[in-house]
Amino acid sequence: MNIQDTIEQALASAGLDTRSGPMQGVTETIRKALASAGLGAGAAMGPQTSVTPADEARTFDVEARELGAVPARPEARHGQQAQGRFIARSHTGPAGSRAYKLYLPPRASQVNAGPLPLVVMLHGCTQSPDDFATGTRMNRLADEHGFLVVYPEQPTGANPSRCWNWFRSQDQVRTGGEPEIMAGIVRAVQAEHAVAPGRVYVAGLSAGAAMALVLGETHPEVFSAVGVHSGLPYGSASDIPSALAAMKGRSAQGTARARQAVPTIVFHGDRDHTVQHRNGEHIVQQAVALHAAQTPLSMRTETGVSAGGRRYQRTTHADPAGKPVVETWTLHGAGHAWAGGDASGSHTDPTGPDASAAMLAFFMAHTRAS
Numbered sequence: 001m002n003i004q005d006t007i008e009q010a011l012a013s014a015g016l017d018t019r020s021g022p023m024q025g026v027t028e029t030i031r032k033a034l035a036s037a038g039l040g041a042g043a044a045m046g047p048q049t050s051v052t053p054a055d056e057a058r059t060f061d062v063e064a065r066e067l068g069a070v071p072a073r074p075e076a077r078h079g080q081q082a083q084g085r086f087i088a089r090s091h092t093g094p095a096g097s098r099a100y101k102l103y104l105p106p107r108a109s110q111v112n113a114g115p116l117p118l119v120v121m122l123h124g125c126t127q128s129p130d131d132f133a134t135g136t137r138m139n140r141l142a143d144e145h146g147f148l149v150v151y152p153e154q155p156t157g158a159n160p161s162r163c164w165n166w167f168r169s170q171d172q173v174r175t176g177g178e179p180e181i182m183a184g185i186v187r188a189v190q191a192e193h194a195v196a197p198g199r200v201y202v203a204g205l206s207a208g209a210a211m212a213l214v215l216g217e218t219h220p221e222v223f224s225a226v227g228v229h230s231g232l233p234y235g236s237a238s239d240i241p242s243a244l245a246a247m248k249g250r251s252a253q254g255t256a257r258a259r260q261a262v263p264t265i266v267f268h269g270d271r272d273h274t275v276q277h278r279n280g281e282h283i284v285q286q287a288v289a290l291h292a293a294q295t296p297l298s299m300r301t302e303t304g305v306s307a308g309g310r311r312y313q314r315t316t317h318a319d320p321a322g323k324p325v326v327e328t329w330t331l332h333g334a335g336h337a338w339a340g341g342d343a344s345g346s347h348t349d350p351t352g353p354d355a356s357a358a359m360l361a362f363f364m365a366h367t368r369a370s
Helices: 003-013 028-036 055-059 129-136 138-145 178-192 207-218 240-247 277-292 355-364
Strands: 085-093 096-104 116-122 148-152 195-205 225-229 264-269 298-305 311-318 324-331
Touching (some): 085 178, 096 129, 096 138, 116 129, 116 138, 116 178, 116 207, 116 355, 129 148, 138 148, 138 355, 148 178, 178 195, 178 207, 195 207, 195 355, 207 225, 264 277, 264 355, 277 324
Parallel strands (some): 116 148, 116 195, 195 225, 225 264
Antiparallel strands (some): 085 096, 311 324
């Protein structure tokens, strides 16, 4: 079977969840974690608004587009509802150039605001910074809790479907590829704005999630924690055939073992037919092994149901001080979509739980030592 046949079969068999429901903060634990980090005093993580998913955005499966094998659909264009400034920038360095958008919450313009944390958000295939910002609602959380958000943009010239090239060997190393470009974007933001030392984080969806893991591996001195939604393990592919196999859950552990024990939070639907859930399990196993080699870990598992009716299992692996260093959310019945996202963005599952809020709470618990 050739790649095109694989693509056609995948598109015929896959589909994203189409249920809708209200948005709400995930747990009191997350609210307390945000409050203890100085990012709000027990505020809820999102508006309780009933939304109806757009069928076209929700059922469009990205499996074939993960590798840039077919043309991307036209990008969705949605207005921003956040209150800060969303500005366009570009960065050029030795490894190449990328455009990016930087979100500055109202707090960034306040006198004596002080340095703010920075969250790097890596979109999935076919997406744009505006679409990803809309779908994840991360800018609205930035308004509420006071942090900067940067959205690097993958052009079609680098990948026909705007996928980050997580599966190419030359883009899994520190210098010369996309990781170097994105580390350069972080440095550019730090040069222009006051960024809190040791409080730079990266999260992504799908191909963006896989690249987020690459960044944690190649630039651990830059990123204090990594958020992975529906992604693949570091080193799970080196070319298109191995990437297709990894996405299907075959050879997902990869031949290149991660070496950096970076705090990691993972979200993955157990009905994800684009990037099989087994990939999320391998990411967690890899992260837990790295952290356990440094310090004893304790594990705790809880189950729950989001306000929108999505059942989930949350497992944390904590260090001796009780701080979670690896956290994983298994979303029962969920497909390839950002949990708790806004239905006006592509590849979102409004039924929750709120992945953006949970990742933010996890991030704010971790500050990298200088």
